[in-house]
Amino acid sequence: MSNPIIALDNITVTFQQKKRAITAVNNVSIHVERGDVYGIVGYSGAGKSTLVRVINLLQEPTSGSVVVNGETFFQADDTSSKKVRIATNDLRTRRRKIGMIFQHFNLLNERTVTENVAFALQHSKLTDKQRKEKVKELLELVDLSDRAEQYPSQLSGGQKQRVAIARALANDPEILISDEATSALDPKTTNQILALLKKLNQELGLTIVLITHEMQAVKEIANKVAVMQDGEIIERGTLLEIFAKPTAQLTKEFIETATNIDKAITTISAQPLIQNLHDDDLFVRLSYVGDTTDEPLIAGLFRDFQVTANILYGNVEVLQNTPVGSLLVILSGVPDKIKAATSTLADHHVEIEVLKGGK
């Protein structure tokens, strides 16, 4: 815990536009541990891209400190004019240990797949023969050996991104920054790329910082999440914490689009069953995390309180090997008993949100 591989502290980035200063990132601190897959979620313009570019100093911050692998890349206070910046040559060698992939792949159009990967190796200490071997290995890793002599224009989006991943991994980096890497891809290809990133994280121990506007992508592979809005991190935590107990409105929006629960609520609320809900009945949403799922709670409601639970919709996600579920249920019974039933549920760490009824 004490030794993060990436430590960004109090990072502020302002751009001078004519006479107006625009703050893209406002006093953000973020620590990434070795082996993390850290998802940063936000809409476009939230400052995520600017923030991750600070890690390899593609974007120099206005103030704050950037420490990667224990080495200070950059440090500047708001108040004093004292500024520490890594030497340009050192920065270039350090950057080789920080791979980066992009939304639009950014491959060299006039070079073949092999040459694109080799481009990243032009300052490596490997001999020509070792270099060729390395490129071959990398292309095998991303499953593109048969495309080695083709140009990027001959490849599909997913293949291009795999070439970009091979290029990013050429110098055996410890960190991979993914800047909306799946945003230009179709859902099936997105899953393939995410699976590849997950494999790299698990097999090579690669630390990944992934920025995206799709919660879906984060849900697949991240273990930690930060949500960004207007240049600030408004919520952060482990993937489970964020999914189980989102507090910020924006976080809730992101999660609801990822789980489709918002659509389910709208559809079901329009049904006659809910429109004509009996006065004593409650239409509720039950959310739970982890072990609670193993206990027959719903059955218990009838046994202990004679409250029937009519399940209209259910969704269970397994995040980081822990089930996270949402149920849309109509509870019917004697009002007092319903009250008792809901408090029992709450005792079992089930969140209850009343959507209709219970005046």
Added chain:
Amino acid sequence: MSKWFSDTFPNVVYQGWTGDTGWWTSIVQTLYMTFWSAIFGGILGLIFGIGLIITRPNGIAPNKILFSVFDKVVSVFRAVPFIILLAFIAPLTKIIVGTQIGTTAALVPLALGVFPFYARQVQVALSEVDSGIVEAAQAVGASFWDIVFGVYIREGRSELIRVSTVTLISLIGLTAMAGAIGAGGLGNMAIAYGYNRFATDTTLVATFLVLIFVLVVQLVGDYLAKRTNHK
């Protein structure tokens, strides 16, 4: 055939093949002027064009002062009409090549006349290289020169060939004016021995030969540009 030719183009035959005013001499002069001023003007244009790209505000080595210098020099030289430039820089020509007249003397104004045009063309060609590709190169630790040669020039290669073709063709046009300072060439042949002497046949043949030059340059340029494009 030979009789028909000398009857139809009497003045063309009169000019002869070799000798100071011969056809072969003119062809060589035009090729000589085009070739060397393309080399010197080309190098100068590339330096200024690349300079404009890398020192621009979002370039890989932003530098307001250098950018402004490149920009102003290019703009000023582009603004001077070539025929005036020919006369105007005569003293400079004398310093550089030792004479103010003749084919070699024409190289100085030709190179200076073509380089700002080429610099702008290079600037446009290279600004089409996606900044994302440059960023990706920086992210893998590429050096300044890696990016200049390995990204900008390599990625812009096809476009550079295309603009070089355009420039070369306009340079052939400029060599025609160099006759004004006694540089000879096909342009001079068309004006001095053709137009001025009412020898329409000479003008016609000289024009036709220039046209062939232009056509060859265009065809070779198009072919190379197409071959080097993998976008």
